[in-house]
Amino acid sequence: MSRTNTVEDSKNIAVRVENLSKTFKTYSGKFNALDGVSFSVNKGSFVVISGENGSGKSVLMSIIAGLEKPTSGTVYTSSDVGLILQDADASILGDTPKDDVMFGLVSNKIKKKDAEISAENVLKRTGLYEKRDFPSHYLSGGEKRRLALSSILALGFNTIILDEPYSNLDYKGVKEVNSLIISLLKDGVTIILLTHEIEKCLGRADKLIVLQSGRVVFDGSCKDALSKDLLKWGIKNPLLSYNSLSDLFWE
Ligand SMILES: Nc1ncnc2c1ncn2[C@@H]1O[C@H](COP(=O)(O)OP(=O)(O)OP(=O)(O)O)[C@@H](O)[C@H]1O
Numbered sequence: 001m002s003r004t005n006t007v008e009d010s011k012n013i014a015v016r017v018e019n020l021s022k023t024f025k026t027y028s029g030k031f032n033a034l035d036g037v038s039f040s041v042n043k044g045s046f047v048v049i050s051g052e053n054g055s056g057k058s059v060l061m062s063i064i065a066g067l068e069k070p071t072s073g074t075v076y077t078s079s080d081v082g083l084i085l086q087d088a089d090a091s092i093l094g095d096t097p098k099d100d101v102m103f104g105l106v107s108n109k110i111k112k113k114d115a116e117i118s119a120e121n122v123l124k125r126t127g128l129y130e131k132r133d134f135p136s137h138y139l140s141g142g143e144k145r146r147l148a149l150s151s152i153l154a155l156g157f158n159t160i161i162l163d164e165p166y167s168n169l170d171y172k173g174v175k176e177v178n179s180l181i182i183s184l185l186k187d188g189v190t191i192i193l194l195t196h197e198i199e200k201c202l203g204r205a206d207k208l209i210v211l212q213s214g215r216v217v218f219d220g221s222c223k224d225a226l227s228k229d230l231l232k233w234g235i236k237n238p239l240l241s242y243n244s245l246s247d248l249f250w251e
């Protein structure tokens with residue numbers, strides 16, 4: 001595979017993957033998690049990637065963020081990519097939110113005093129300042145995810161991937177995630193958001209990409225997507241929902 005981080009021909013592109021495949025060896029043989037995936041994401045845009053469980057979203061993003069290598073294909077990123085993992089616990093390294101954010105900064109050779117100021121500023125932005133010295137272990141699920149985002153923001157990534165940022169969040173928590181997304185977009189950050197809860201974000205997205213069994217089955221405008229039969233890709237169309245009590249049971 002080739003991975004380039006240099007300025008490329010197309011100045012507007014934040015991420016481009018071409019013909020990406022990933023094969024895992026399993027006990028029962030080989031399994032193709034990704035099969036010829038190609039798409040691009042413009043700088044400063046907000047792209048939602050959806051698809052049923054196991055369709056390849058998280059594997060794809062680990063490759064884009066450089067945590068895993070593809071079996072074949074190319075990845076181009078205009079800058080380093082920050083990934084907020086689906087399991088926020090896995091990315092928390094510090095005993096407290098402040099320690100956690102400082103850890104990344106100090107590892108990047110930022111002086112301790114400067115790291116402390118940056119950490120406090122970013123925790124104010126993500127609404128965790130009051131809990132800066134609280135044990136990270138006891139943060140709620142939504143707070144842990146905000147902490148993971150804080151650490152990524154402090155490092156100044158221009159492209160951020162949020163893997164299932166709405167899982168287990170209440171209405172207020174979802175609105176907080178969305179207001180952070182809007183503020184990041186205003187700062188010119190590129191956002192890639194993986195979810196099957198498209199009703200929570202599609203209204204502000206620039207495009208939707210749908211994966212199924214490791215392949216791209218849709219890449220286009222959100223408006224176009226809603227006119228398609230999304231159910232065949234395992235996604236419930238949010239425009240066809242909830243008019244009566246009997247609708248409040250998915251079957
Ligand atoms: N290390 C691995 N070895 C073997 N198979 C793997 C490995 N990692 C992922 N897979 C498989 O690749 C497929 C895609 O996984 P992935 O985590 O990308 O799905 P996803 O679209 O993110 O699903 P979800 O919506 O449940 O988060 C799954 O079938 C998964 O079991």
Ligand SMILES: [Mg+2]
Pocket residue numbers: 057058059086163
């Ligand atoms: Mg996943």
